[in-house]
Amino acid sequence: MLRVEYREGLYLPDIDLWLDADGPRDRCVISHAHSDHIAEHRAIVSTPETARIFQHRRGEAEIETLRYFERRDYGRYALTLIPAGHCLGSAMILVEADGERLVYTGDFKLRPNVVAETAVIVPCDTLVTESTFGEPLYRFPPDVVTAERLYAAVDRALSDDRVPVVLAYALGKSQEALELLLRRGYRVALHGSVWNVTEIYRELGVEFSGAYEKYDRERLKGRVLITPPGCRKQPMVQNIERRYIIMLTGWALSKSAPYMYKDVDLVLPLSDHADFDDLVRLARESGAGRIITMHGAPKFAAHLRDMGFVAEHLAHHPGSTKGAKKQAPKKASNAIAQTLFD
Structure with a gap:
């Protein structure tokens, strides 16, 4: 199976591929254009919509765009971008390599979004998922x-x-x-x-x-x-x-x-993230045999294991703050920083 690491960004070392890297990279695939998922990369791969917003927020970069469900072969691997429902242009990233299908969700929302594409669940072997609201407390009303x-x-x-x-x-x-x-x-x-x-x-x-x-x-x-x-x-x-x-x-x-x-x-409670039930739904409907959680509640992996899934939480690189941004605020003074990204 593909190795998955968090080194100030999600990194797949077996194929030398960066996803949503925190800091500048020569080339990075980005799931969407929120500021905690982008950096001043030399080159990016994204949907056309995310590329346009990236240009507005970060300036010029070498841009390669993929439309939803367009599969592109890069030799060692292939990429397909799948609607994530988080914001306009947001995408889950399907990586196919060595016979394995790995999906990285970025931020996603399964409930319909009135101004963005509705998320689509695709089958995979490995699911790397956000877990922002990965506690049973977070079940949103319709x-x-x-x-x-x-x-x-x-x-x-x-x-x-x-x-x-x-x-x-x-x-x-x-x-x-x-x-x-x-x-x-x-x-x-x-x-x-x-x-x-x-x-x-x-x-x-x-x-x-x-x-x-x-x-x-x-x-x-x-x-x-x-x-x-x-x-x-x-x-x-x-x-x-x-x-x-x-x-x-x-x-x-x-x-x-x-x-x-x-x-x-x-x-x-209006959010453009998945709530607890939708996080579990994605895990179940993806059919993934290996689930890796990140960007949120470390306990979500334990909840999944209790349900019979093979799941682990991906530890963040020492000194990285990206994962911390998605954890529940604990003090009133943190409220503004937290709500920038929810």
């Missing part, structure tokens, strides 16, 4: 239920002459929140970073259910503002005298949520 709670909160805030401020990171969840709000006819203003990524979504063919505006502090009345979580302590949000802050994060189900988000009015 997104439609969470959306209705969002609408009710926005309605209450607007009727009370307050500005609803929705906290969601700039790539992926902001566009999902935007589409949900536009479907109900709300007027929505976007923080500059959210606006920029949303315009790229439109450039790439995503059709939203209405018009939206770029943030203008003089034109917030009657509008919902979508902004990254890190902005909630900045003047842009703090200077809104009558505000109602809504955080969208899977960590809403954490027992520590009331303390982590004590400066937020409402925390809703």
Whole structure:
């Protein structure tokens, strides 16, 4: 079987292949363009959508694109990118080498995503999976239920002459929140970073259910503002005298949520990651004989072993922080950093 190592990025030494490396590499396959999965590589392989967002965030690189389900042979191995459902262009990476099929999930979501391709499960021998929400506590309600709670909160805030401020990171969840709000006819203003990524979504063919505006502090009345979580302590949000802050994060189900988000009015469990049940579903439906977990809860591998799977947690290279970013926050002071990537 292919050896799998974590050396400041996922590395397959038998075929000299890097996946989602933390630091610059001569060549790296990237699953999606969130900042904790990309670096200033000399050359990348990704979907066309991820490549476009990578260019926006990291600048120029030598780019090779693969469309979903397009199999490309590199001699020692072949690559196929499979929809992951996490954000626009996100992909699970299927590596075929020496008769083995290995799937690296990157970040994924099996539930339908209103502005991204729905994830597809493919059979494999080895599954290397994220485990961000790999504890039984994290079983998300249906997104439609969470959306209705969002609408009710926005309605209450607007009727009370307050500005609803929705906290969601700039790539992926902001566009999902935007589409949900536009479907109900709300007027929505976007923080500059959210606006920029949303315009790229439109450039790439995503059709939203209405018009939206770029943030203008003089034109917030009657509008919902979508902004990254890190902005909630900045003047842009703090200077809104009558505000109602809504955080969208899977960590809403954490027992520590009331303390982590004590400066937020409402925390809703809208996530673009798989919850515990979907992590288990992927393990089961992939048919993998070997499962390697990473990027999250080390105990998830133990849960899988209890269910009869052959599973282990991949230890991170000493000094690497990538895996830590995906573990449940333990202190309120960590809340902003954690919600950048959930």
